Amino acid sequence: MKRRTFCKSAVAAAVAATLPACSMKVAEPIAAVSATGEELSLEAAAVKELGESLGGRLLLSENEGYEAARKIWNGMIDRRPAMIAVCTSAADVQNAVTFASERGLLVSVKGGGHSFPGKSVCEGGLMIDLSSMYSVEVDAENKTAVAGGGALLGHLDAATHAHNLATTTGVVSHTGVGGFSLGGGLGRVDRKFGLAIDNLISVDLVTADGQLRQVSAEENPDLFWAIRGGGGNYGVATAFRYQLHDFDPQIYGGEIFYPFEQAKDVLLYFAQFTESLPDEANVELTAGPSPEGGRFFGIQVVYAGDHAKGEKVFAPLRAFGKPLSDNIGPMAYHTMQTAGDGIMRHGLLNYLKSGYLNEVTPAAIDAIVENYEGEHAPFFWTQHLGGQVARVAPDATAFQHRSVHSNFGINAIWSDESESESRIAALRKFYAAVEPHMAGFYTNLNEDSEEKTWGNYGANYPRLAKIKGQHDPNNLFRLNANIKPEAA
Numbered sequence: 011m012k013r014r015t016f017c018k019s020a021v022a023a024a025v026a027a028t029l030p031a032c033s034m035k036v037a038e039p040i041a042a043v044s045a046t047g048e049e050l051s052l053e054a055a056a057v058k059e060l061g062e063s064l065g066g067r068l069l070l071s072e073n074e075g076y077e078a079a080r081k082i083w084n085g086m087i088d089r090r091p092a093m094i095a096v097c098t099s100a101a102d103v104q105n106a107v108t109f110a111s112e113r114g115l116l117v118s119v120k121g122g123g124h125s126f127p128g129k130s131v132c133e134g135g136l137m138i139d140l141s142s143m144y145s146v147e148v149d150a151e152n153k154t155a156v157a158g159g160g161a162l163l164g165h166l167d168a169a170t171h172a173h174n175l176a177t178t179t180g181v182v183s184h185t186g187v188g189g190f191s192l193g194g195g196l197g198r199v200d201r202k203f204g205l206a207i208d209n210l211i212s213v214d215l216v217t218a219d220g221q222l223r224q225v226s227a228e229e230n231p232d233l234f235w236a237i238r239g240g241g242g243n244y245g246v247a248t249a250f251r252y253q254l255h256d257f258d259p260q261i262y263g264g265e266i267f268y269p270f271e272q273a274k275d276v277l278l279y280f281a282q283f284t285e286s287l288p289d290e291a292n293v294e295l296t297a298g299p300s301p302e303g304g305r306f307f308g309i310q311v312v313y314a315g316d317h318a319k320g321e322k323v324f325a326p327l328r329a330f331g332k333p334l335s336d337n338i339g340p341m342a343y344h345t346m347q348t349a350g351d352g353i354m355r356h357g358l359l360n361y362l363k364s365g366y367l368n369e370v371t372p373a374a375i376d377a378i379v380e381n382y383e384g385e386h387a388p389f390f391w392t393q394h395l396g397g398q399v400a401r402v403a404p405d406a407t408a409f410q411h412r413s414v415h416s417n418f419g420i421n422a423i424w425s426d427e428s429e430s431e432s433r434i435a436a437l438r439k440f441y442a443a444v445e446p447h448m449a450g451f452y453t454n455l456n457e458d459s460e461e462k463t464w465g466n467y468g469a470n471y472p473r474l475a476k477i478k479g480q481h482d483p484n485n486l487f488r489l490n491a492n493i494k495p496e497a498a
């Protein structure tokens with residue numbers, strides 16, 4: 011039995027509604043920027059031809075829909091592409107890529123628009139906007155799902171959970187499957203099912219030469235290795251095919267909150283408690299400035315399996331310390347997967363640094379607790395790895411950080427621009443204190459120097475650079491955690 015489930019996002023629906031079936035007017039050449047920063051003048055006739063070739067729409071700055079389409083999630087980012095190709099099919103993407111490639115035009119690719127440093131929108135180039143390609147098709151019998159390159163994690167969760175199936179998705183439902191699944195894909199069930207990249211069966215990829223390629227273990231295996239962790243470096247993914255797993259969308263989980271004064275003791279216990287847990291158990295920290303002033307501190311748990319077993323596993327944790335509250339029990343996974351959507355909503359100002367904790371050592375705990383202070387203290391949180399994630403060899407995919415305890419994220423969120431300097435400074439101060447206890451970082455999150463990004467791929471980097479050289483020698487896809495093409 012093959013069932014289709016289509017999900018709509020408000021943004022995609024709004025953009026799709028503006029798609030006209032009429033010819034395009036382009037009177038003047040369009041001023042644009044090349045991939046290497048030189049000024050370009052794009053011939054009006056060629057721009058018109060590109061616009062008319064799209065099943066979607068080419069938006070110029072004067073067109074209705076341009077302002078909405080250029081916006082991405084992080085309100086810090088305000089860039090104006092020369093053109094936005096709103097694509098509705100792989101053929102649209104091929105036309106847009108070919109146009110840019112032939113002219114050396116700067117390109118950015120927007121999936122869900124959740125890049126913290128705003129890599130999905132470019133100044134003066136061509137933005138390839140996939141947000142109208144959001145369908146998700148579930149094959150319940152074969153336990154697979156195919157998501158469009160612009161689908162959101164909430165679309166994938168909704169479509170798969172309806173069949174009591176799941177694959178790993180992240181913690182905020184309006185994140186895009188595109189960037190998420192190419193960079194690694196951490197989530198609350200990764201210890202049980204592996205990272206998102208570990209569940210990829212195949213990807214439809216438009217490479218820099220405009221070709222649409224099937225990328226899997228059998229076809230283009232080098233590319234398949236590279237795109238699982240190598241981000242958007244190798245092309246535009248128009249469809250992702252995932253392995254699904256049996257999953258009860260009613261999980262056993264919830265949150266325990268403590269007074270911040272107990273943070274050190276709770277963290278020491280957390281380090282010990284998380285040493286040997288079943289794959290079903292996911293245990294994460296969450297902390298931030300509380301609305302009443304002061305700081306909140308808590309632990310969030312999920313047991314993705316039998317509830318009675320989950321109750322037993324989490325019982326010692328629940329008995330520890332003197333919590334302020336504890337709501338752990340059976341709950342809809344959807345509730346947890348959407349609980350952060352509001353606080354992480356579109357348009358707020360965001361800044362983030364992160365790194366991996368290989369171990370939660372007493373020294374790391376001291377650094378966290380002693381330096382988490384101040385009026386503009388950021389949020390911090392962890393994402394639990396191990397389990398299935400650690401059973402994959404570091405060189406089996408481009409994602410080498412397999413033996414990590416947790417990903418440690420520090421995130422400032424604010425709305426008043428006048429606070430930007432002090433918010434970012436407070437975050438950097440806290441990060442500087444914790445960074446010595448971190449080893450490497452999740453490339454999907456940090457805005458770090460190219461050298462740091464390359465080093466972060468470790469022994470996998472030379473192979474990544476070689477494959478980049480074969481498939482994108484001119485570095486068309488450069489607005490990402492960029493891998494420099496090695497000359498053939």
Ligand SMILES: Cc1cc2nc3c(=O)[nH]c(=O)nc-3n(C[C@H](O)[C@H](O)[C@H](O)COP(=O)(O)OP(=O)(O)OC[C@H]3O[C@@H](n4cnc5c(N)ncnc54)[C@H](O)[C@@H]3O)c2cc1C
Pocket residue numbers: 082083118119120121122123124125126128129130140159160179180181182184185186187188189190191192193194195196197241242243245246247248354454455489490491
């Ligand atoms: C609120 C929030 C919560 C998050 N939670 C998690 C989490 O739980 N787990 C986790 O692993 N990560 C998480 N992330 C990080 C997230 O994985 C990255 O920000 C990721 O890049 C988002 O993908 P996107 O498609 O929304 O991003 P975009 O901004 O659209 O793109 C980011 C990068 O990916 C490339 N890209 C996007 N789609 C495609 C595509 N279809 N083909 C080729 N390249 C593409 C872009 O070119 C760009 O370089 C979170 C981020 C945010 C902002």
